[in-house]
Amino acid sequence: MQCLLFLKAGLRRSSPQAFLFFAFVLVLPLFPAEEGGCSYFISEDGTLLLSYTLDDLSESKIRRSVEQGHRAEILLTFRVQLNTYGLFSVGGEHLEFDVRRTAYRDQITNDYVLLLNDREVSVYRTWRELYRAFSSPLDYSSGIDIKESDDLTVKVHPRIIYKKLVPPFSLMYLIPGKHMYNLPWESAIEGSHH
Amino acid sequence: MKSHVFKGLLKNSVMTVILLYLLVIILILVFSSSVLGGMDQNRIGETPIHLLLLFSIPLLLVAALIYTVIYVWKRVRTRHSRYRFRLRIILFLFLIIVLISLPQTVLSLRFVNMVFDRWFGSEVGTALDSGLEIALEYYADLNRDLEYIGNSPYLALSMSRAHNSPEQVWKELKTQFPGIEGIQLLNDENFYLFGDPRLAYPRQEIDSLNEGLTPKRTLPDFSILGFRKDFLFAGESYAVVLYRTIPREFDLHARNITGVLEKYRQFREYDRLFRIGLFLFYAIFLVPLLFMGFVVAMYISQRLIQPFISLEEATRRVAQGDYSFRLLSREKDDFSFLSDSFNSMVKELEVSRKEVLQTEKVSAWQDIAQRLAHEIRNPLTPIRLYAQRVLVRMEDEEIPREVIRKGMDRILVEVDNLNSLLTEFREFARQRPPVAETINLREFLYSMVEVLEESSPDVSFMIDDIPGDLYLQADAGQLRQVFSNLLSNGINALQGDGVIILRADLVKKGYTIYCRIQVSDSGPGIPEDLQDKVFNPYFTTREKGTGLGLSIVERIIHDHRGRIWVESAPGEGTTFYLDLPYEELYGKDSDH
Numbered sequence: 001m002q003c004l005l006f007l008k009a010g011l012r013r014s015s016p017q018a019f020l021f022f023a024f025v026l027v028l029p030l031f032p033a034e035e036g037g038c039s040y041f042i043s044e045d046g047t048l049l050l051s052y053t054l055d056d057l058s059e060s061k062i063r064r065s066v067e068q069g070h071r072a073e074i075l076l077t078f079r080v081q082l083n084t085y086g087l088f089s090v091g092g093e094h095l096e097f098d099v100r101r102t103a104y105r106d107q108i109t110n111d112y113v114l115l116l117n118d119r120e121v122s123v124y125r126t127w128r129e130l131y132r133a134f135s136s137p138l139d140y141s142s143g144i145d146i147k148e149s150d151d152l153t154v155k156v157h158p159r160i161i162y163k164k165l166v167p168p169f170s171l172m173y174l175i176p177g178k179h180m181y182n183l184p185w186e187s188a189i190e191g192s193h194h
Numbered sequence: 195m196k197s198h199v200f201k202g203l204l205k206n207s208v209m210t211v212i213l214l215y216l217l218v219i220i221l222i223l224v225f226s227s228s229v230l231g232g233m234d235q236n237r238i239g240e241t242p243i244h245l246l247l248l249f250s251i252p253l254l255l256v257a258a259l260i261y262t263v264i265y266v267w268k269r270v271r272t273r274h275s276r277y278r279f280r281l282r283i284i285l286f287l288f289l290i291i292v293l294i295s296l297p298q299t300v301l302s303l304r305f306v307n308m309v310f311d312r313w314f315g316s317e318v319g320t321a322l323d324s325g326l327e328i329a330l331e332y333y334a335d336l337n338r339d340l341e342y343i344g345n346s347p348y349l350a351l352s353m354s355r356a357h358n359s360p361e362q363v364w365k366e367l368k369t370q371f372p373g374i375e376g377i378q379l380l381n382d383e384n385f386y387l388f389g390d391p392r393l394a395y396p397r398q399e400i401d402s403l404n405e406g407l408t409p410k411r412t413l414p415d416f417s418i419l420g421f422r423k424d425f426l427f428a429g430e431s432y433a434v435v436l437y438r439t440i441p442r443e444f445d446l447h448a449r450n451i452t453g454v455l456e457k458y459r460q461f462r463e464y465d466r467l468f469r470i471g472l473f474l475f476y477a478i479f480l481v482p483l484l485f486m487g488f489v490v491a492m493y494i495s496q497r498l499i500q501p502f503i504s505l506e507e508a509t510r511r512v513a514q515g516d517y518s519f520r521l522l523s524r525e526k527d528d529f530s531f532l533s534d535s536f537n538s539m540v541k542e543l544e545v546s547r548k549e550v551l552q553t554e555k556v557s558a559w560q561d562i563a564q565r566l567a568h569e570i571r572n573p574l575t576p577i578r579l580y581a582q583r584v585l586v587r588m589e590d591e592e593i594p595r596e597v598i599r600k601g602m603d604r605i606l607v608e609v610d611n612l613n614s615l616l617t618e619f620r621e622f623a624r625q626r627p628p629v630a631e632t633i634n635l636r637e638f639l640y641s642m643v644e645v646l647e648e649s650s651p652d653v654s655f656m657i658d659d660i661p662g663d664l665y666l667q668a669d670a671g672q673l674r675q676v677f678s679n680l681l682s683n684g685i686n687a688l689q690g691d692g693v694i695i696l697r698a699d700l701v702k703k704g705y706t707i708y709c710r711i712q713v714s715d716s717g718p719g720i721p722e723d724l725q726d727k728v729f730n731p732y733f734t735t736r737e738k739g740t741g742l743g744l745s746i747v748e749r750i751i752h753d754h755r756g757r758i759w760v761e762s763a764p765g766e767g768t769t770f771y772l773d774l775p776y777e778e779l780y781g782k783d784s785d786h
Contacts, residue, residue, distance in 0.1 A: 070456065108330055109410045110447050120412050125409050165460060170472060
């Protein structure tokens, strides 16, 4: 019991310092610099389509990173809350998935490569072409079937990774704005059919 | 599990240590896997509570550790030997734990450093660069081939016949350049494709291509290199695109090399940061383990010191006169022999003390009876003589009234003496317990000395050495009696002029601080053989003394849980020392 007692005493004594530390860590993700807009559509065959547009990207930072042989990435975490209201049942489904658009320069061909979820989408000869494609609205077919009766809530958590770091250096993402901008969760707006 | 069973488990220190240890290990495993897993999935900071706990728990443990050390250290500074001993044991055990873990820590860090240097050393970098160079060379070779073919006069010659027979152009080129795996020919109207159809660009994409090498395209089975060349024959413009493929394996190997190279460069770039981070990460997980070591040290020290604490408490109780106190002795206790030995010692002490007390009591009664008989007999003799004288003279017819008055007066004086003797004896026997109140010693003694200075103008009193802020908890009436007796004795001893000095200071004995008061006179002193008897009842060297004064003084001081003794050198003077309790240091303190 004794050690529990002084552990308790230690907790009590260290609370002001711990509070400062907690406050610092909690404030870390609260430095968004970029803004974007998310919308979702339901295609004719009932599939959920998502679209995300970044209003402003720091081209110079991305270019510097890519030219130095690193990767830049737009990482979107979508959270889809699907409430189904049937005749006999009321159900809910919670889906979460990531969409990653990555840009890098192939060191062998010197071409600029654009990936979507690690799959090569396009290869470009010039930076301008790559950046145009990289910063263009990201349309993604989620493959989720939606019924007309479904009540849908879509949220997105965008992160712009200027310099993709391997573990354990990815811990540096915790430094606000240095290698990654962590935008807050935002709700997607329902758009019209394509 | 019922709550009382769980509480019982917690009360067992061993179980507490084990539970705490398991808890720490589980926390380390959970948080480390959470953080490392988060790093792998680029999900750093998404669950800040994990990171928060990861960093805050070691911090809290360090804080708890520091708090405990400071607590024990403060105890040591108040000169409590128990805590000094305990701190020494804790530090000693903790030092052993640290010394054991230190080589392991150094070895682990050196090993990680060595591995890091091997994995991310210059040799590995050179090898990766060489691999990349080979890939680049191979790729450049393929591109050079395409450029060579595209710019060769043979292609231009073949293309001059393209408007007649495009297929012939493909056959000629394939024969001349077997490396070519496909060709696209197009003008404003026609579009021809020869070779593998998967190689072809759609027409609108070709239009957007510039002359020269085309970007590499990757298909599931292979990658495609291309070269576009434009020709103008007979007023008609042609575009020709030559294709070669790169095997899928080459792409995979090249991707592996570039992927590892990217990681390698990051590790080289953040080399110092990585090493510092590694050390911090190691430290974060080391802190709980060191904390566990500290807890174990605390537990062992507590276990080691507990019998001595019990023994100390028991000794104190016995010193206070409680001879019925016994230490509990358990079979599993390592120090049970100590308890047994102490218990048997106290038992024997109790028996012998009872015997001594009994003997002392009988002896005291004998002494008192003897002295009372003596003191009562002394006045009885003159009473008897005067009574006899009056009876003898009664036979005469005329008794002189003077004789009767003288006899009666003397009888009354002796009866008064007897009465005062018995009153003093009754006072001595009926000493009430002291009622403590706060007394400023300096003021108290000044008030007493003022009275005595008037009645004894030849005696000088020196009282200036007593601090003005010295307060005592004592019975003022009884204390007045004490100093009245001591000062009267001093004045009597001086037999005229002389000096009486009063001093006071604080002294520490055991766990108690005492106020030590000295009453010194410059009289002739007490012979050495009488010094032991001055506090005995009815001992006096004066004719008119009852011999009860110093006995009463000793009794009062004893009732105040104090001590009195005398030191005297014949011809130099006498000093009475009085120790009265001032402050109890640890009497009410609980164990840490």
